[in-house]
Amino acid sequence: MGRITLEKVQKKFGEVEVIPPLDLTIEDGEFVVFVGPSGCGKSTLLRLIAGLEDVTGGEIRIDGQPATNLPPAKRGLAMVFQSYALYPHMSVRKNIAFPLKMANMPVEEQNRRIETAAKALNLTDYLDRRPGQLSGGQRQRVAIGRAIVREPSAFLFDEPLSNLDAALRVGMRLEISELHKKLETTMIYVTHDQVEAMTMADKIVVLRAGHIEQVGTPLELYHTPRNLFVAGFIGSPKMNIIGGETAARHDAMHIGIRPEHMDIVESGGSFVGKVGVAEHLGSDTFFHVHLAEMDEPMTVRATGEVGLRYGDTIHLTPQADKIHRFDKKGLRIA
């Protein structure tokens, strides 16, 4: 079991309020991702749940039991750190065994669990090596191994993939998702990468300056962002935000149109502009289009190859039902 509830949880560092009182429920078995720009308090929130930081106010419950004042060791959670945080003076085997040794588990049971974890994570051949002799991906696996052998009620991941190169990151992303499907244990995952959030999460918590901006499934956030911040943060490339008269015509302060919801037409579109830089990905082409009514170029996604060149005139029409409207406060207009 691993149901985690936060009630009015608050954190101050001295006078600075990093996390204003906040409520959140994480259901048993859920894969929850905390996402937001750096400095938004997502790592602090994770460390509060872990018990590595003390809360300034509020209550944390794990499976209904008060855990606010429990030391990290007593919360039954396991954590994977950004730097892996392996014990450099211990072999891989001893690293994985450490939490079991601390729990005074019988040696036979320890060995059985280590073998199982090593097999699942492809580490069997490396059990006698030191962390310093392993590659980044292997170290990450050891860190995960050390977390799973304890059979914790929830896993906490603090930007675990940000030290890996792009190709490895995609691989590990799949492995972690796979692990979650297999173990069905609660996982809380912190990242600043919205692609990781979208691909892995059951539920995404978007944070800004310690505030929860929106909680929802990846597609809920994509289709119905609650405000301008979430609209701009979720989705790649970013949503085009347009203000001024164009927005006023839609009875809004700002309107948002995703690059993939903008159609290129022969003539007479809603927007007319000049083609700027084009990014060719093969399957897609992203055009940066300069419009008279906007300071920033508008991004447009076209499928496949389109015969437009730098400086050409382009006509665009947004898909009518995919226009997001926002009011003066930046909130979504339903």
Next chain:
Amino acid sequence: MARAISPRKKLMWTALAWGFGLLIFFPILWTFLTSFKAESTAISDPPVWFFFDWTVQNYHDVLERSNYPLALMNSIIIAVGSTLLGIVIAVPAAWAMAFVPGDRTKDVLLWMLSTKMLPAVGVLYPLVLIAKYFGVMDSRLLLVVVLMLINLPIIVWMLYTYFREIPGEILEASRMDGASLKNEILYVLTPMALPGIASTILLNVILAWNEAFWTILLTTVDAAPLTKFIASFSAPEGLFYAKLSAASIMAIAPILIMGWFSQKQLVRGLTFGAVK
């Protein structure tokens, strides 16, 4: 790319480096040679280098005339004792400052270091009066405590620097893994900091061994270490260079040998923080 150095230049620099090395080593070499000369040869002008009648008479005389074993024992107890006591006190201090620093941690560190810039003689009278009041003049205990206090700032600084190199996340990981504070220190912190603790111990044993100001002024006979033992051969009976040299060699030999065997650790200790 490595820099290209011509063989001639290399030869020149090598000769120069050796020249400097010999220059620095010369006093010790000369002391060593003198300790095997007769007193008359020791002061002869021009000096005799290697071709004299080698004798161990000076060593016999020195051992006969004074209590070398006692002085050696005192030096060992004072140097090792003050260092270990310092470590016991400095480890918690350095740990607190490295892993849970407060707003004023930097100030405390600088203030501690600033005490090293004070002339030691400034606290000589108060210290002598305090020692007399407690009746601990000329005792090993006094020397252990005083030398510990003298070197404590350096011990704390060195340990602090080593502990700072240990990533806090590893300690947090051990906490998440269920380690109590005791186990965290025993299984994770200490093994990781061991090289640092070892170099700190080595360097401070040497510092305490060589310390002459306090050891000479605060001891007479019972607690007199090797520094006092050397000094006793210089003043009262006029200068006897050969015997003084023999006494010096006997005093520095143990620490020299120890230093030789632990060169690697020492170099790391002296350049701490310079290279990660």
